[in-house]
Amino acid sequence: MLLQLLDYLGVAVFAVTGGIVASRKQLDFIALLFFATVTGIGGGTLRDLLLGVPVFWVENETYLLVCLIVSVSVWVFADRIERLGKPLRWADAVGISAYSVMGAAKAMSVGDTTLVAILMGVATATFGGVIRDTIAREPSAIIKPEIYVSAAFAGAGSFVCLSLLGTPQILAALVAATIALVLRGGAILRGWTLPGYGNKAGN
Secondary structure, eight states, X not given: OHHHHHHHHHHHHHHHHHHHHHXXXXXXXXXXXXXXXXXXXHHHHHHHHHHTSOOHHHHOTHHHHHHHHHHHHHHHHHHHHHTTSSHHHHHHHHHHHHHHHHHHHHHHHTTOOHHHHHHHHHHHHHHHHHHHHHHHTOOOGGGXXXXXXXXXXXXXXXXXXXXXXXXXXXXXXXXXXXXXXXXXXXXXXXXXXXXXXXXXXXX
């Protein structure tokens, strides 16, 4: 049940980010719906295609309904959402936290290896945002120095490790999602980064 909720949450909050980007560009509703839907289901679609399992939103159209509801909500309340302060980045952070766990859990459920499960968690958590930023011609967060992909890696890796240690799935999911959210939240609030590759040629 918790993993199902995380899946819906991941789709919803990533759809919010797509809708926000479209609203900022003053696009029409159909374009906003497109942005929200592609962003919401993008990461999970890549995951399922790579795992060779039925694509989740084809099997359950509720996910598309979630994207539609989010699109209408953003269309009506975009101005209020913007007043919340960094809504795009925080929605993205919640999406990373939920989807890094869900992606890893789904890979483990079909019997894939530990490394594949972690990679699927990272891919699920980041690919929707990459699609969104590419279509919108915006700089992608994954190429910025602050913690982003690393948060997804920490969430997926924590979930996999805790699961292998026998931690109950619900607890493992909550702990892992919290770790990812704290790391990404620290990057948003405090500018947390990991050491980058130095220009050694210039030294």
